[in-house]
Each structure stands twice: as structure tokens, then as C-alpha cells.
Amino acid sequence: xxxxxxxxxxxxxxxxxxxxxxxxxxxxxxxxxxxxxxxxxxxxxxxxxxxxxxxxxxxxxxxxxxxxxxxxxxxxxxxxxxxxxxxxxxxxxxxxxxxxxxxxxxxxxx
Amino acid sequence: xxxxxxxxxxxxxxxxxxxxxxxxxxxxxxxxxxxxxxxxxxxxxxxxxxxxxxxxxxxxxxxxxxxxxxxxxxxxxxxxxxxxxxxxxxxxxxxxxxxxxxxxxxxxxxxxx
Numbered sequence: 049x050x051x052x053x054x055x056x057x058x059x060x061x062x063x064x065x066x067x068x069x070x071x072x073x074x075x076x077x078x079x080x081x082x083x084x085x086x087x088x089x090x091x092x093x094x095x096x097x098x099x100x101x102x103x104x105x106x107x108x109x110x111x112x113x114x115x116x117x118x119x120x121x122x123x124x125x126x127x128x129x130x131x132x133x134x135x136x137x138x139x140x141x142x143x144x145x146x147x148x149x150x151x152x153x154x155x156x157x158x
Numbered sequence: 159x160x161x162x163x164x165x166x167x168x169x170x171x172x173x174x175x176x177x178x179x180x181x182x183x184x185x186x187x188x189x190x191x192x193x194x195x196x197x198x199x200x201x202x203x204x205x206x207x208x209x210x211x212x213x214x215x216x217x218x219x220x221x222x223x224x225x226x227x228x229x230x231x232x233x234x235x236x237x238x239x240x241x242x243x244x245x246x247x248x249x250x251x252x253x254x255x256x257x258x259x260x261x262x263x264x265x266x267x268x269x270x271x
Contacts, residue, residue: 082258091162091249091262092201135200139258148193148201 052136057153066123068152070136073117081112081119084135086151092135096121123154131156160184162263164250170269171240179235179266183252190233191253191260192225194246201249207233240270 053071060066072081080099084092096103098110098119109122123130135151163182171177183190192204203217207227218224222240227233237244247267251260 080258084260091251091265092260094259094261097259137258150200 052138052149054134054136054149054152056150057155059155059157060126061157062127063125066126066130066154066156068121068123068134068136068154069118070121071118072136072138075116075138079116079139081110081116082137083108083110083119083121084137084148086133086135092148095134126154126156128156128158130154162250162252162261164248164263164266166266167264168267168269170271173242173270174239176236176238177240177268179237179248179250179268181233181235181250181252181263183231183233183250184261185231187252187254187261188230189253190227191251192233192235193249193251195249195265196246204235204248237268240268242270244268245270 054068058066058068080097082097083095085095086092096105096108096110098112100112100116103110111120111122119136121134131154133151133153135148137148162184165180169177181190188209190207193201194204195201205218205225206214209230222238225233225235233250235248245268247265249262249265251262253260
């Protein structure tokens, strides 16, 4: 099964917009794309889920191009408290059965 | 309940002992998952329960690991004859069917000494 691919780490500064892209070339027609956030010593927390185009909630936006082979999580105006690991999950790439992967470690600096 | 509850939050056990980890999912969530996470690593799938269907045990690393879910609600993960490599955080999640939108508990940190 193809994996989802994300950058291992990203650095940003407070107040900036952060975009994290995940590639999922083998996404199936019925698959949703889900993103999670994990702080140290806590379980992952659901952030956002989408199927196509754009989804926005109070925390983030999710952009999905027409071919759905990738998705971009956008965090507006990050703060120090957004420092965490971010995972994208697509069921057809193994979904819950696979290791989530290392995710993307976002470090927000003052 | 309001969230997924796991107990104990921390467990230190001696090598060779058996341990039981408990997960109380969100009421009404039919799907329940167990994962484990070693320090600095991603989440590793262990087992999945969906309603009254037979569980998917394909992620259990050895026959020392087992899990059950009683009455479609509370689940217990049992590790027999614990080994040091079993040391990890064990996370439980639940969801409404297979939506991909899981709610995780805070985990049980297991340390085998």
C-alpha cells in the first residue's frame, strides 16, 4: 500500500500562516482525508476532514485539489501553542491499520 | 461519556507480569481502536472493533496480546508475560463507524522494568 507522505518537520514564527502538504497518490473514490494534531503526552486530536475542494473550521482549512492526490492543511496565524505533530490519514493507504507515520513536526518560534 | 477514558494513565510492571489496560469509548461510538506509540514514533495499529463484527486483530504484535470489547462498549487490552519492548503509550480511539474522525483517549503509559 502506498503511504501518505508529509514533510518530517517545519519551522515557523508566531503570526505566520503554515501550510503542510500531504501526498496520497492511491486515494480511493470514497476516501475522506483527515488531519490530526498531537501534543506531547497526549493522544492525537481530530482537526479537520474533507473530501474535495476546501473545508474550513475554527481551527484550520483543508485544501484538496481536483485529483485528490494531495491535500494541504493550512493553519492561519500560528501561535507557540500550535507546536505539535500533525498527521494526515487516508483509509485506502492503510488508514487506521497502518502506522500513522512520523507526521510533520511543526515548531513555532516567538 | 464526554470523551474516551483510559485507565490507568500510568502503569509500571515487572517483566513477565500480565497487565490489563481499559478503554471506555464515547457512548454510541460503534468503532473502537487500539494503537501503541513508542517514544518519538508514530502510532502503530493493534486491533479494531466495529459493532458486533469479529475484531480485526491483524496489528497485534504477538499472541501475548489480546483484547476484548464487552457489550459493544468498554474494551480491555491484555498483555501477558510483559517484555521490556512492550513499553509504550497505549492509545484507544473511538468513532462513529469508519468515518476516519477518531476521538482518542489520553493513553496509558506502560513501563516494563
